[in-house]
Amino acid sequence: MLYYKDILEKNKKWAAEKLASNPEYFSEMSKGQHPPLLWLGCADSRVPSSEIIGAEPGEVFTHRNIANMAIHTDINMLSVLEYAVNALKVRHIIVCGHYGCGGVKAAMGNSTVGFVGKWIRHIKDIYAKYREELEAIDDENKRWDRLVELNVKEQVADLAKTSIVQNAWKEGQFLHLHGWVYDIKTGIANDMEISMNDVTQLDDIYHIRPD
Structure with missing residues (x-):
């Protein structure tokens, strides 16, 4: 288990390794960021965005929350999205x-x-939307897996409906x-x-109209 001082020592070791491979590493990094990718993921500690795709610092702009939600009333998420799309011009x-x-x-x-209960209310709505499909799955773990997939699908749709993306x-x-x-x-x-790159795909893929 990591303790506070251990974390600081690991940071020093990491920084030294980066400088050993490239003495200008942090000098170049400080000049600005141009990541091609915005990652909207779960806050789960087992899913570190940059690490699982082999990305270096500066390559992924990241927003994480419980269950990777793109809720239209979440000012935090919308602020990250706006900056990523309008300022950084991410491509994916x-x-x-x-x-x-x-x-x-x-x-x-x-x-x-609690607050988590209020947050996952949105996922409960997704469950209700797909109730017939989900409750036809007898195995609870497989039903869980399917709801994870459906949640991702719905979050992509919700992102596509934002004025920022449109x-x-x-x-x-x-x-x-x-x-x-x-x-x-x-x-x-x-x-x-379920990739999307055009506003017209909303109706074709999700049978919904943009807000």
């Missing part, structure tokens, strides 16, 4: 869920206590949305093949 946005997500599991139960598309900006699910048991991220 990945919504990455993961099997074994505790937030999704909690949404399958009856608990609505305006970028209308202005001809290159911007692709993707939905992934990471498997903690294998270390592999699976593309759910």
Whole structure:
């Protein structure tokens, strides 16, 4: 288990290793960031965005919350999205869920206590939307996995409905949305093949109209 001083020592070791390979590493990094990717992922400590895709610092702009949600009233998420799309001009946005997500599991139960209970209310709505499909799955773990996948699908749709993404598309900006699910048991991220790069795909893929 890591302790406070151990973490500081690991930071010093990491910085020394970077400088040993490139003496200008941090000098170059301080000049600015131009990441091609925005990652919207779960806050789960087992799913570190940069590490699982082999990215270096400066390559991934990141927003994480419980169960990788893109809620339209979340000013934090919208601020990150706005900066990533309008200022950094990211080219790809990945919504990455993961099997074994505790937030999704909690949404399958009856608990609505506390802030987490309020947060996962949105996932409960997704469960209700797909209730027939989900409750046809007898195995609870497989039902859980499927809700993780459906949650990713719905979050991609919610991102696509934001004025930030829609305006970028209308202005001809290159911007692709993707939905992934990471498997903690294998270390592999699976593309759910629900990528979107145009506002017209909302009706074609999700049978909904933009807000």
